[in-house]
Every structure is written in C-alpha cells, then in structure tokens.
Amino acid sequence: MLTPVFWITQDDDSLLIRIRAPHGNLGELDYDHGEYMFVFTCPPYFLRLHFKQMVEEYGSGNGKVEWNSDEGEFHIRVPKIHKFEHFTNLDMITELLNPSTATQPHGRALVEEIEEDSEEEDVEDSEGNEFLVDQEIPSAETPKSDTEIKKFGYGFGWTKIGIIERLRGEIGNLVDIQNPEDVEIQMRLEEMMKSDWEAFDEGRYLADTLEPEEELLSLISAPFSMSQFLEITEEDRMKLKDLRKTKISKIWATNEEIGISLLAILYGYLYDQRVNQWESNCESGWTVAKLSPSLSYFVKFGSVRECVISSIRRSICYPLYRNLCLSLRILKDLLQILSSAHPTT
Numbered sequence: 001m002l003t004p005v006f007w008i009t010q011d012d013d014s015l016l017i018r019i020r021a022p023h024g025n026l027g028e029l030d031y032d033h034g035e036y037m038f039v040f041t042c043p044p045y046f047l048r049l050h051f052k053q054m055v056e057e058y059g060s061g062n063g064k065v066e067w068n069s070d071e072g073e074f075h076i077r078v079p080k081i082h083k084f085e086h087f088t089n090l091d092m093i094t095e096l097l098n099p100s101t102a103t104q105p106h107g108r109a110l111v112e113e114i115e116e117d118s119e120e121e122d123v124e125d126s127e128g129n130e131f132l133v134d135q136e137i138p139s140a141e142t143p144k145s146d147t148e149i150k151k152f153g154y155g156f157g158w159t160k161i162g163i164i165e166r167l168r169g170e171i172g173n174l175v176d177i178q179n180p181e182d183v184e185i186q187m188r189l190e191e192m193m194k195s196d197w198e199a200f201d202e203g204r205y206l207a208d209t210l211e212p213e214e215e216l217l218s219l220i221s222a223p224f225s226m227s228q229f230l231e232i233t234e235e236d237r238m239k240l241k242d243l244r245k246t247k248i249s250k251i252w253a254t255n256e257e258i259g260i261s262l263l264a265i266l267y268g269y270l271y272d273q274r275v276n277q278w279e280s281n282c283e284s285g286w287t288v289a290k291l292s293p294s295l296s297y298f299v300k301f302g303s304v305r306e307c308v309i310s311s312i313r314r315s316i317c318y319p320l321y322r323n324l325c326l327s328l329r330i331l332k333d334l335l336q337i338l339s340s341a342h343p344t345t
Contacts, residue, residue, distance in 0.1 A: 001046035002166060003097070008049075008090045014062070014079045015055065015087060021045045022072025023163065031065065032058045033078050040076070044167055050099040052088050054081040070247065150252055151184050154298035157251035157258055158185060174289050176296040185300050192297040192310065199317045208323040219275055220326050224333050226340055228278060253300065260301045261294040263334070267311040268292035270333045275321060290318050 007018040017038065024042035031040040034057035040047040055078050056062060062079035080087070089095055144161045153161050164171070164180050176195065177183060183191060208216065232240075251258075268291035272284045293299040293310045301307040308331065315327040 001041075002044050004040075004045045004047055006047060006049075008096075010080075010087050010090065012084045014077050015051075015090075017049070017074075017076045017078060019045075019047060019074040019076065020072060021074060023167065024074075026067065029074075031076060033063070034058060038078060040074070042074070044171075049096045051096075053085055055079065056081055146250065149250075152181050153185065154180050157248060157253045158298070158300060159248055159251055174286065175298075176290075177298060180298055185298070188297050188299045189293070189301070189306065189310070192293055192299060193313075195297075196310075196313050196317050201317075201322075205316055205322045208321055209325075212323060216321050216323060216326065219277075219321070220323070220329050222274065222277070224274075224336060225278070226336060229337055230340060257300055260304055260307045261299075263304065264292045264294040264299075264301075264307050264311050266337070267308075267315075267330060267334055268295070270337075271315055271319065271327075271330050274326075274330055274333065275319070287319055291315055 005020045029042045038049040064077040066075040268288040272287040289295040312327045316322045
C-alpha cells in the first residue's frame with residue numbers, strides 16, 4: 001500500500017486532516033479513529049497516524065469527511081476528546097507515522113504481570129497491533145515537463161506520467177508494459193507486437209480453431225443485443241452521477257487518436273461480454289485490460305487499421321478462447337455499436 005501525502009491543522013474542537021489520494025478507489029474508502037490513532041484506507045493508499053493526545057471514537061457523530069475532486073484530496077475532520085486541548089507534534093511526520101514503542105500510548109504499560117512465560121507475553125503484546133506496519137514518509141512529487149509527458153505519457157490523452165512507477169506493487173500484472181516512463185510512445189506498438197508474438201501459443205490456437213468446443217461455437221453464434229449496450233439503466237445513471245470530474249489542462253493528442261484508443265478498450269469489453277454471456281465477472285477487468293493495447297501498453301495508434309489488427313492479435317494470444325472466428329465476431333459487434341450510436345452535434 002502507498003502512504004499518501006497529508007497535512008494536519010487544528011482548531012479548538014477538532015483536527016482537520018488533508019489527505020492527497022488522487023488515484024484512490026472511492027468505492028473502498030474507509031477510515032476510523034479513536035483514542036490515540038487515526039486509520040485511513042482507500043486502495044492503493046493506507047495511512048495510520050499516532051497522536052500524543054486523544055481523539056473521539058468514530059461514530060460519535062462529530063466527524064466529517066469531504067472529497068475534493070479538483071485537488072484529489074480528502075478533508076477529514078476528527079473531533080478531540082478534550083476541547084481546547086492543543087495537539088503537539090503535528091508537524092513531526094516521522095513520529096506521526098511510526099512512533100517509537102517507548103512513546104506509544106498503551107494501556108498495558110500501566111500493568112505489570114509477574115511469572116509469565118516470555119512466549120505468552122510476546123503473543124499478548126502483539127494483540128491489537130495488526131495495523132502497526134511500517135509506513136514510508138511520502139515524498140513530494142516532482143512535476144514532469146511537457147516534453148517528458150509528450151514522449152512518455154499515458155492515460156487519457158497520454159497526459160499522465162510517473163503513476164505506474166508508484167503503483168506497480170499494487171496493480172501487479174494488470175499493465176503489461178513494465179517501464180512506460182522509459183519507453184517512448186512511438187515505440188510502444190513495436191514493443192507490444194514483439195511481446196504478443198512471444199506469447200502466442202500455436203497449439204492452443206489450433207486447438208480452439210480446428211477442434212472448437214461446443215460452448216465456444218455457441219458463443220460465436222449467440223445473437224447480439226443492441227439494447228443492453230445503448231440503453232442507459234438506472235444503475236448506469238447512478239454511476240454517472242457519482243463520476244468525479246477531472247480537469248486536464250493540456251492534451252496534445254488529437255480527437256482521432258483518443259477515439260481510436262477508446263475503440264481498443266471497447267473491443268476488449270465486448271470480448272468479455274460475449275464470452276461471459278453478457279455478464280461481467282471477477283475476471284472481466286483483467287480481460288478488458290489485457291486485450292486492449294490502450295490499457296495494457298498505452299499504445300497510441302496511427303490508424304484504425306492498426307488498432308483493429310492489434311486488438312485481434314491480442315485476442316488470439318491471451319484470453320480463454322483463442323479463435324479467429326470469435327475475434328471477427330466481436331469486431332462485428334463493435335461495428336454494430338458504432339453504426340447505431342447517435343451522432344454528436
């Protein structure tokens with residue numbers, strides 16, 4: 001987990017904790033506080049703070065949390081037990097994150113037991129310390145120059161840089177390119193092609209092509225329903241309502257380049273939907289990311305043809321079913337959606 005950058009101020013009644021977590025998963029936000037501790041989790045971020053003075057237990061009704069989407073920050077108000085009490089050492093980052101055991105407040109320090117086995121003491125002392133993992137002091141992010149972003153950027157419009165390097169331990173193999181900060185955008189398509197051909201399993205492909213299973217044949221022949229993709233459901237509206245707004249100051253990519261990259265993502269999504277009979281599952285995120293060159297290698301395509309060829313190639317290299325007829329059927333699904341979409345004005 002990553003330790004986010006944070007700031008703490010105080011007034012007479014409470015502490016105000018600002019936590020910068022721009023890449024946090026809001027759906028998994030959780031925080032708790034009580035006595036001398038504050039704990040915050042919003043994957044991939046984790047923060048645990050230790051105070052010298054006491055704060056109220058979570059659930060007292062006096063706390064408050066706000067999300068600032070423009071800054072990518074949480075503002076959390078934590079009430080003090082004793083009003084007007086001054087909290088000390090709020091600028092001592094190291095002590096707040098990893099206090100020494102000698103100074104850490106603990107009720108057991110007031111009680112001394114005699115004639116206890118050392119092994120039992122070790123077990124007892126470890127109880128309640130499951131959150132006491134080491135935290136690294138967050139370092140300030142160094143702004144990247146426009147030149148660096150233009151050469152090595154990724155994300156929407158290829159406007160981000162430095163994120164994968166920090167999150168590599170959390171995202172695992174979700175992204176295939178290991179060092180996007182060192183591979184120029186123009187070279188990523190070539191790098192991906194080499195990786196794809198190395199991963200291509202001729203035996204697996206021939207088995208799915210020459211001796212396809214009945215289930216695979218039924219998936220290929222299954223009718224495609226447009227309504228489930230073009231109609232906005234109540235659940236969709238709720239997700240759109242909660243979608244946070246992100247401001248991007250500079251985008252050097254053209255609308256065509258961004259649009260083509262979205263086609264690759266849509267192709268991966270349609271593969272997952274058809275193979276899973278139009279329902280997502282726990283593997284859907286991996287499937288979409290793996291099949292989409294836009295997500296797995298941050299490729300910028302020069303044409304729609306490059307995008308289609310790359311998406312089909314990955315569809316016969318990595319997923320469960322590796323059959324060209326299936327890949328072409330998904331391309332047909334994609335064309336149906338594009339031809340039925342409402343034109344923008």
